[in-house]
Amino acid sequence: MATAPPDASRPVIIVGSGLAGLAAAHEAAKAGATVHMLERGPKPGGNSIKASSGINGAGTQFQRASGILNDTSDLFRNDTIRSAGFRFQTRKEAATGNDIDRESLVDTLTKSSASAIHWLADEIGVDLTVVAALGGHSVARTHRGAGKTPPGAAIVTGLLQKLEQRPEFKLHTSARVTQIHVDGEGRVRGVRYVQKSEGGREGQQPRRENQEEEPKEEQVDLYGPVIFTAGGFAGDAHGQLARYRPDLAGLPSTNEARPGPHGLMAGVGAELIDMDSVQVHPTGFVDPSDANSPYKILAAEMLRGEGGILLSPQGRRFVNELERRDVISEAIMGLPQPATEQGIKQWDVTLLLDPGAIDATAGHLGFYTFKGLVEKKKVKDLDPAVIETVDRYAELVASGRDDDEFGRRTFGHWRLVPGEANREEEVCVGRVTPVVHFTMGGVAFDNKARVLRRASDGGALVPVSGLWAAGEVTGGLHGDNRLGGSSLLECVVFGRVAGREAAEAAK
Numbered sequence: 001m002a003t004a005p006p007d008a009s010r011p012v013i014i015v016g017s018g019l020a021g022l023a024a025a026h027e028a029a030k031a032g033a034t035v036h037m038l039e040r041g042p043k044p045g046g047n048s049i050k051a052s053s054g055i056n057g058a059g060t061q062f063q064r065a066s067g068i069l070n071d072t073s074d075l076f077r078n079d080t081i082r083s084a085g086f087r088f089q090t091r092k093e094a095a096t097g098n099d100i101d102r103e104s105l106v107d108t109l110t111k112s113s114a115s116a117i118h119w120l121a122d123e124i125g126v127d128l129t130v131v132a133a134l135g136g137h138s139v140a141r142t143h144r145g146a147g148k149t150p151p152g153a154a155i156v157t158g159l160l161q162k163l164e165q166r167p168e169f170k171l172h173t174s175a176r177v178t179q180i181h182v183d184g185e186g187r188v189r190g191v192r193y194v195q196k197s198e199g200g201r202e203g204q205q206p207r208r209e210n211q212e213e214e215p216k217e218e219q220v221d222l223y224g225p226v227i228f229t230a231g232g233f234a235g236d237a238h239g240q241l242a243r244y245r246p247d248l249a250g251l252p253s254t255n256e257a258r259p260g261p262h263g264l265m266a267g268v269g270a271e272l273i274d275m276d277s278v279q280v281h282p283t284g285f286v287d288p289s290d291a292n293s294p295y296k297i298l299a300a301e302m303l304r305g306e307g308g309i310l311l312s313p314q315g316r317r318f319v320n321e322l323e324r325r326d327v328i329s330e331a332i333m334g335l336p337q338p339a340t341e342q343g344i345k346q347w348d349v350t351l352l353l354d355p356g357a358i359d360a361t362a363g364h365l366g367f368y369t370f371k372g373l374v375e376k377k378k379v380k381d382l383d384p385a386v387i388e389t390v391d392r393y394a395e396l397v398a399s400g401r402d403d404d405e406f407g408r409r410t411f412g413h414w415r416l417v418p419g420e421a422n423r424e425e426e427v428c429v430g431r432v433t434p435v436v437h438f439t440m441g442g443v444a445f446d447n448k449a450r451v452l453r454r455a456s457d458g459g460a461l462v463p464v465s466g467l468w469a470a471g472e473v474t475g476g477l478h479g480d481n482r483l484g485g486s487s488l489l490e491c492v493v494f495g496r497v498a499g500r501e502a503a504e505a506a507k
C-alpha cells in the first residue's frame, strides 16, 4: 500500500509500449493528459512491432476499393463468435454480472473496426490499402500496406512518430513495473518501477535502495491512473505458460521471452479468465541453420491467404489451409512427429507458394528469403509426390470447382497451371511447424477498458478503481480461439478507449 503525495501531478501511466499502449497514449495525450509510458525492454514496440499479417476491419474504404462490398460488422461479429467456440456459452452468467459480457465486447470490437482502420490511415498516416482473407473469416478483411514494411512495424512506427511530437508524452525504456500501488480502499494509485540506468528515466525522484548491491538500478514511484498494456504470456514458457498449459511444454514460440504481467494485476484483485486458452499458430518457420531454436519467426497467415498451401512430409495436402488456426494446428500435430531434439517438439510440414502467391507477398518474402527460411525452386526440382500434389491443386483452382477434399473456398492469387507447362516455373518452399503464439486469457475487462475484480461477496465483477487494460493482457474477447488480425484491432479499439477514460480520471 502507498499514499500518493498530495501535490503529485497526475499523469496517465501506461505499462507497456506495444500497440495497445501506444493507442492509449495517443488518446490520453490528445485529451490533454501528461503520459508516462513505462517499457521494460530497451526499445518500444513489444510483440506488436512483429505483426505481419495485418489488422481487421469490416466495411472499410479499402475493402470497397478492392471490390469487397459485402462485409459488415455483423458478419465479422458472427465469424468472431464462431471462432471463439465454447467460451461464449455463458450468456446467463454474463446477464447476472458474474462473468464478463463477452458478446458486448465483441460488438464493440467489430462495430469499431472500420473506424479503427480509418483512424490509423487518416490520422496516423499508415498505409493499409491491401486487404487479404485469413483463416476463419468469411471475406477478406485483414488490412496491411502495399510496401515492404510489415503492418505491425508500420503502425507502431507511425504512432511513435506522432507521439514524439507531443510534449505531454514521455517514454521510459528499460523501466520494469514491479508493483501496483493501492490505497486502503483497494483503489489503484500508481506504480513502482525499476529503472535500469541505461534507459531513459526522465523527471522522477528516484528512491534508491540497496545502492551498493544494485548500482545500476533505481526504484521509482509514480502516481496517477494506470493503464496496463503489458501484453500476453505466450513467451513465458517456464512461468505462466507452464502453470496454465503444461501440455504445451516444448513447443516453440513466436513471442519474445518475458514473464507475463498477469500476476502483478491479480495481486491487486484483477480477475483472470480463460488463462488456459492459448493459441497455437500452425506455421512458425523452422530455420534450417538453427532448427532446434525455441524461438521461431512466424510464417504469416497471409502467406496462405494469398495462395500458399501446406504439405505433409509425404508431399500431400492434408487440411484446408484457410481453416481456423486451432483446426490447422491440430491437423499438423496429428501428422507423424519427427524425433524430438533438444526438448523441442516440432513437425515437418512444407509451406509452398506458387508464382501468384509469391508476387502477392513479395514485400514480405524478401525478409524470409534473407533469413534463409524459404527458398525458390523450379517445379521440376520438387519431389515427385509434391509435383503431383501441385498439379492436382492447380487443376482444381483452374477448374473453378469446389475443393471437395478439404473445403478451401478461396485460393488467393494462385495462378500456376497444371502439368508439364509449369515445370520451369519457380515456387517458394519453407519448413513450418506449430508455435505457441497468443494468449486469449487475461484480466477481465469491460467496454470502458476497466479492469474487473470479483466483488467481496464473491458475486458480480466490478471495476478496480484507477486501473484500465487493453490488448493481449486482457482476456475473454476471443474466447478459445482468436481470429487472425483481431489482436492488432483490439489493441487499437480498447487502447484508445482506455486512454480516453484514464485521461478523464487524471483530471
Ligand SMILES: Cc1cc2nc3c(=O)[nH]c(=O)nc-3n(C[C@H](O)[C@H](O)[C@H](O)COP(=O)(O)OP(=O)(O)OC[C@H]3O[C@@H](n4cnc5c(N)ncnc54)[C@H](O)[C@@H]3O)c2cc1C
Pocket: 015, 016, 017, 018, 019, 020, 021, 038, 039, 040, 041, 044, 045, 046, 047, 048, 049, 050, 051, 052, 053, 054, 055, 056, 151, 152, 175, 176, 177, 178, 229, 230, 231, 232, 254, 255, 256, 258, 260, 261, 297, 298, 437, 438, 470, 471, 472, 473, 484, 485, 486, 487, 488, 489, 491
Ligand atoms: C510474430 C507475431 C506476428 C503477429 N501478427 C499479427 C497480425 O498480423 N495481426 C494481429 O492482429 N496480431 C498479430 N500478432 C499478435 C499481436 O501482435 C499481439 O497480440 C499484439 O501486438 C499485442 O499487443 P500489446 O500491445 O497487447 O502487447 P505487446 O505488443 O506485446 O507489448 C507489451 C509491452 O509491455 C512490456 N511489458 C511487459 N511487462 C512489463 C512490465 N512489468 N513493465 C514494463 N513493461 C512491460 C513488454 O516489454 C512489451 O513491450 C502477432 C504476434 C506475433 C508474436
